[in-house]
Amino acid sequence: MNLKKFIVPAMVLAMGTASFSAYAAEKVVKIGNILPLSGPSASVGIQGKQAREMAVDEINKAGGIKSLGGAKIKLLFADSKGDPTTGVTETERFISTEKVSMVTGAWNSSVTYPSTQVAERYGVPFVVPVSVRDTITERGFKNVFRIAAKDSWWTRDQFRFLADMQKEFGVKVKTVAFVYENGDWGTGFAEKWRELAKAAGYKVVLDEPYPSTASDLTPVVLKLKRSNPDVVFMTSNAADAILLTKTMNDLKVNVKAIVTSGGGHADPSYLAAVGKSAEYLFDIVEWETDLNRPGLKETNAKFKKLYGYNLTGEAVDAYASMYLLKDVLERAKSTNPKALQAALASTKLCGGKTGLLAYDCIQFDQTGQNKNASLVIVQVRSGKDGKMERITVWPKNVRRAGYKVVFPQPGK
Amino acid sequence: MIGYIESVINGILMGSIYGLTAVGLTLIFGVMKVVNFAHGSILMVGMFAAYWFITLTGFNPYLALVVVVPLLYFFGYYMQKIIIKPIFEAEKHVREPITVIIVTTGIWYVLDNLALLVFGAEFRVAQTSVTGKMVEVAEMYFPLAKMIGAGITLLLGIYLYWFLKHSRMGKAVRATSLDREAATLMGIKQSRIYNIVFGMGCACCGVAACVLVPFYYVYPTVGVPFDIKAFVIVVLGGLGSVPGAILGGIIIGIIETVGAQFMAATWTEMLIYAFFLVVLFVKPSGLFGLRQDY
Incomplete structure (x- = not known):
């Protein structure tokens, strides 16, 4: 085959595409x-x-x-x-x-x-x-x-929130449980939780990573129930957040508060899917639709x-x-x-x-982190029409006007 | 102690539902020697059908069986007849037709993405009369929906066993599974048996879907976690064996639930696969498998 015949059109074609891009x-x-x-x-x-x-x-x-x-x-x-x-x-x-x-x-x-x-x-x-x-x-x-x-700010604020709640309501929290998805996100949170719990003097009664692709999370909830903590900290993707919330409600897990970490718990389909099972849950987020902006x-x-x-x-x-x-x-x-x-x-x-x-x-600071990023905590409540609602409660200066926080949550 | 009994029973309940999701897979493989990779997607189709039926009509969730099971039977029947059969014909002299496996993978992708397109990525939970209902026995709680599910699994298992062993059609199905050529010579129409078996495999998915919807969420890739479990279960129980699939499911359920009481839930997956490997070493054809299937 004549090489020239092949190369010339190829070059023309290449130049054409190069000039086009x-x-x-x-x-x-x-x-x-x-x-x-x-x-x-x-x-x-x-x-x-x-x-x-x-x-x-x-x-x-x-x-x-x-x-x-x-x-x-x-x-x-x-x-x-x-x-x-x-x-x-x-x-x-x-x-x-x-x-x-x-x-x-x-x-x-x-x-x-x-x-x-x-x-x-x-x-x-x-x-x-x-x-x-x-x-x-x-x-x-x-x-x-x-x-x-970044997640150390999230966990830091979750614990600050818990300390503030105890002060506001005069309730003492002694034991905590950690339930988190076993990816980078969940394990990253758990590392920080362990340090913070130690510093705050809480006893960790359960430290449970689970695969978020799990088809059934009843085993995790059974374990959580037996460990009987005052407060549960959770980090979940959407599918597992739904399973855990429903199963915890079904198996009547009684805790003073559930504090979650956004992600699955902040997903719009989450509240529609779990409905009343999520009542009184606290979720930390960067952002909420009821913000006044x-x-x-x-x-x-x-x-x-x-x-x-x-x-x-x-x-x-x-x-x-x-x-x-x-x-x-x-x-x-x-x-x-x-x-x-x-x-x-x-x-x-x-x-x-x-x-x-x-x-x-x-x-951005010199590491590339946005230094102004901030966080808020919301409580999930069922509204008048039976629809679940997320209400900003912490920090206290942005709490929705006239809202009374429920802490500890009533027994089931 | 009572906590462990609770775990074991919960494991059996969930495990039998895993078994139920695997029955269709094992049925299709047993006869056609085709691993149906679209299995999880068919389960998803069934779950969406059941979800919409329950949500739109507000009837008792188990009434969905009447609609969803025949729907999926015909879905499977015609999928085999229109899409899979032509490819099967081209490869009919091969014992394990590989191209068909690739076609089922294609069906999996098409169905999952179609569902994503039509229904969106959000999670849906059907509110039914059994959702969240618990049965309390001596301070142990069991979800009613799972108990009903386990009961339905048992009934379906018995029915399929009877069907394959004693009915005329069942005998034809088994004959085709043992030797295609010989069965054809005896006057059994192979392609029709395949359509029926594929339809039945999908109908089993329909049963599993109706059992899952009252306590599980529905979304376009919901089949994937069940799919992976179903593959392990059918190999564990013996490819092609219906009782094997149900028992395999129960074993996996127990390992998963009881194992998690002694270690982090992350590690129970490892435990499942370790047990799976041991079974493969000791009895390569699975617990109920036939010798010629390995």
């Missing part, structure tokens, strides 16, 4: 997003995807990135299935094949942890809206930026109209992360990863659409 790069900024779109955390993954799409749609309709000649943001999504290996492969693909300017994701800490490592190696900024494992921003990486609070009602109404459910903490973080990216691109005036990294590091984004968050400004 160079042309495309002027008009479009590609952002890679890694999310669990299937598997046990699919529902939060889809919330993140929908919130991103809504934000980017708004940004693009408002004229895109003005400093880049009105360039449009183009979102690429990859399904991590909640699996670390898939997350790593997809990050590689986004950076080396798709040539994205920035990557965001990946919700599951176990996926974010190795995926951010890939981004760091290539020097491409990785924005983490939600993934709470501390160590994600504690490896001296330059390209990893997290918007959400400017523009929240309108954005929530729009979101609900588009997707049929209220905004969640995950969705708001994802939504805000897109406005953060817009702000960064505007300031960097470039899609070069180095310039973007520098722009991210000097972020001070206040108000506007990011004002939907529970705090005012996004600002």
Whole structure:
């Protein structure tokens, strides 16, 4: 075969595609997003995807990135299935094949942890809206930026809350139990709980990791019941949160309080699925729909109209992360990863659409952690219409006006 | 002590339901020598059908059996007839047709993603008259829905056993499973038997789905955790054996529940697979398996 005959068209074709992508790069900024779109955390993954799409749609309709000649943001999504290996492969693909300017994701800490490592190696900024494992921003990486609070802040506030409740109601808590999913997220929380319980002088009567893909959690609940703790701390994904809450209610596990860690317990389908079984439960979150923030009602109404459910903490973080990216691109005036990294590091984004968050400004410290991220605790109660409601109770200064906290919860 | 008795009984109850989810798999494998990877998805289809039936009509949840079981029977019957059969024909001289396994995997993906598209990723729980009802015996609590489930499993097991052993159709099914060619020579229409068996396998999923819905949540990939358990159970009990599947399920249930009382729940999975390996070493065909099946 004549080699020239083959090579020449191939070269023409290659040049054609190269010049085409160079042309495309002027008009479009590609952002890679890694999310669990299937598997046990699919529902939060889809919330993140929908919130991103809504934000980017708004940004693009408002004229895109003005400093880049009105360039449009183009979102690429990859399904991590909640699996670390898939997350790593997809990050590689986004950076080396798709040539994205920035990557965001990946919700599951176990996926974010190795995926951010890939981004760091290539020097491409990785924005983490939600993934709470501390160590994600504690490896001296330059390209990893997290918007959400890290898990040591979550556990710290859970224990502060418990101490405040004991003071407010004059009830003494002596024993605690830990029940958590056995992934990075749950075990990360449990490590911190152990230290905090020791410091506060609580006796740990049960320390139980369980697989969140388990088809039955009755064994865990039986054990919990026998250990008879005053307070249970839990970290669960959606499916297992539903199973545990229902089984605990069915088997009449009596405790003074159940303190959960967002995630599955904050999932919109959770309350609808468990109904009254979740009465009096305390959940820690970054964000709640009853927060009094400017523009929240309108954005929530729009979101609900588009997707049929209220905004969640995950969705708001994802939504805000897109406005953060817009702000960064505007300031960097470039899609070069180095310039973007520098722009991210000097972020001070206040108000506007990011004002939907529970705090005012996004600002990163030298580790890439948003230092303003804050947390609130809500109590689950059944409303007049029988629908379950989440009511902000802590810190006391943001407690919903006129609400009386129920602590300890009545026996079953 | 009473806590351990409670655990064992809870293990048996949940285990028999695991067995129930595995019966359909073992039935299809026993006859067609095909591992049906779409099994969990068919269970999911059944659960959604049962969920909507119960939620929309508000009837007693077990009335869903009347609708869901025939529905899944025809679903399986026509899935085999339209999708699987043509591929099976192409490979009919192979004892274990591999391409069919790949097709069932395809069906699994299509069904799961279709459900995700149609119903969304949220978790749904049916509120029924038995949901959350507990039976109290000497300070031990057992969920009523699981007790009914275990009872239904037992009845289904007895019926299938009788059907395969004594009915004319059952004999034809067993003949096909033993020797396809010989059965065909005796005037048994192989393709029809396959359609019926696939339909029955799916109908068993329908029974399992109706049993699960009153106390379990429904979502598009709900079949996956049951699927993995079902594979272990059918191999443990012996591929193709109905009593083996139910007993295998009960054993897994007991290990899971009792094991968790002595160690963290994370480790019971390891215990299940360790036991599984031991059985494979000692009796490779499983507890009730036939010699020729390994």
